[in-house]
Amino acid sequence: MRTKDKILQEALHQFNTIGTDQVSIRSIADAVGISAGNLAYHFKNTDAIIHQLYLNLVEALDSEVQQIQESLVDMQYLLEATQRTYRALYEYRFLMIDFVAICRRIPAIKTHFSELMGMRQQQFLLIFKYLQSEGWLRHDLDEQAYAAFAEIIIIFSNAWLADAVIRQQPENAEQQVAHYRQLFIQLFIPYLTQEGLQQFQQLITD
Amino acid sequence: MRTKDKILQEALHQFNTIGTDQVSIRSIADAVGISAGNLAYHFKNTDAIIHQLYLNLVEALDSEVQQIQESLVDMQYLLEATQRTYRALYEYRFLMIDFVAICRRIPAIKTHFSELMGMRQQQFLLIFKYLQSEGWLRHDLDEQAYAAFAEIIIIFSNAWLADAVIRQQPENAEQQVAHYRQLFIQLFIPYLTQEGLQQFQQLITD
DNA sequence: TAGTAATTAGTACATTTGTTCTAAAATCAC
DNA sequence: GTGATTTTAGAACAAATGTACTAATTACTA
Structure with a gap:
């Protein structure tokens, strides 16, 4: 699976679970297992x-x-x-x-x-x-x-x-x-x- | 009006206007014209x-x-x-x-x-x-x-x-x-x- | 294979926020 | 009036976040 799709999948899961305001690019990056910098490359925020x-x-x-x-x-x-x-x-x-x-x-x-x-x-x-x-x-x-x-x-x-x-x-x-x-x-x-x-x-x- | 009521009034206004996640004790304190420390005295958060x-x-x-x-x-x-x-x-x-x-x-x-x-x-x-x-x-x-x-x-x-x-x-x-x-x-x-x-x-x- | 583009990790910085503490000022009770 | 209590301002700190930048690595292309 492409990194971009992994990010979207994990983000969707976190948004659904804990709500938009509790999710940050770092929380997603950590869960996916990539760096925050890498995530910022795919999605600005x-x-x-x-x-x-x-x-x-x-x-x-x-x-x-x-x-x-x-x-x-x-x-x-x-x-x-x-x-x-x-x-x-x-x-x-x-x-x-x-x-x-x-x-x-x-x-x-x-x-x-x-x-x-x-x-x-x-x-x-x-x-x-x-x-x-x-x-x-x-x-x-x-x-x-x-x-x-x-x-x-x-x-x-x-x-x-x-x-x-x-x-x-x-x-x-x-x-x-x-x-x-x-x-x-x-x-x-x-x-x-x-x-x-x-x-x-x-x-x-x- | 008591400070506590002023805080509640302004907080209600800000919550209604810009949403809960955009309001902080400082934004309320500034609008009311008191210090953040004073607000924290009345409401912890x-x-x-x-x-x-x-x-x-x-x-x-x-x-x-x-x-x-x-x-x-x-x-x-x-x-x-x-x-x-x-x-x-x-x-x-x-x-x-x-x-x-x-x-x-x-x-x-x-x-x-x-x-x-x-x-x-x-x-x-x-x-x-x-x-x-x-x-x-x-x-x-x-x-x-x-x-x-x-x-x-x-x-x-x-x-x-x-x-x-x-x-x-x-x-x-x-x-x-x-x-x-x-x-x-x-x-x-x-x-x-x-x-x-x-x-x-x-x-x-x- | 050489070179270019895409991807990734890591770092650093400014800002915001909650929280806590201290000391001054105001208010109140007696 | 005096002493105690309440209220207030201000500063300081840690944690989190968005953002930007650099350099290394990987993938791709010709």
């Missing part, structure tokens, strides 16, 4: 490492996002995409957990993420429209309600990782992801029609 | 200040919590209590925004908050039961669904302040609080019965 890891996450998420844009998704795809997205978020969980501090340190991340969330919100609105046209989402709620719902979904999706640290006992990754994916599903339940509910429950039991 | 501010927030929230425990609340009280609670959270927003980092630094806060959230979850379940008995909340969703809903409410309530920093343009406090209180209300909408919806809309338009 920890901010550069964080930025690279952020780009890695975005790349992982982008593949999902593009598929959604290209074709209108059914509910099954939505659930599967959420599973994959949440796993990726978990892998890079320090980014969501320390996000405000990171945005303060690296404004480029804030700008990019802000735009990304704007796009996702629009995507969810399209998905809602499609699910409504199929008769799976309720028609008795107005557009404003669904706009708010999209916002709520985004807030939840950005927040569950921090919640896991604060409120949950430490469990393994799969359990954590499964728990919050279940809550994500629960967000949709009260918006579903009878027909949508049946479709949903069939998918979940699979 | 920044963690001690954070802990005190956390206790202040908890005290502000406790008055709400106790009222809920003593008497079963109606929907109007729920909305008003949310308004007051969200304002208090906004005042001490750095606590929610940097919560994971703070919990790592001060384990006592994590323990206390974890218990507090457990209590709040139980309270919401009681409130749901009451609202159901009044015919305002839907009966066609099972207990598990409402347990998940309570969890979602808590996650949202802890997350909106970070979301405001990340996604929103900087606005004034009242606008921010109003926006997220609106989203809080939207969380309830799809769970309401026809009757509950009418009650709700009447309250909101007031």
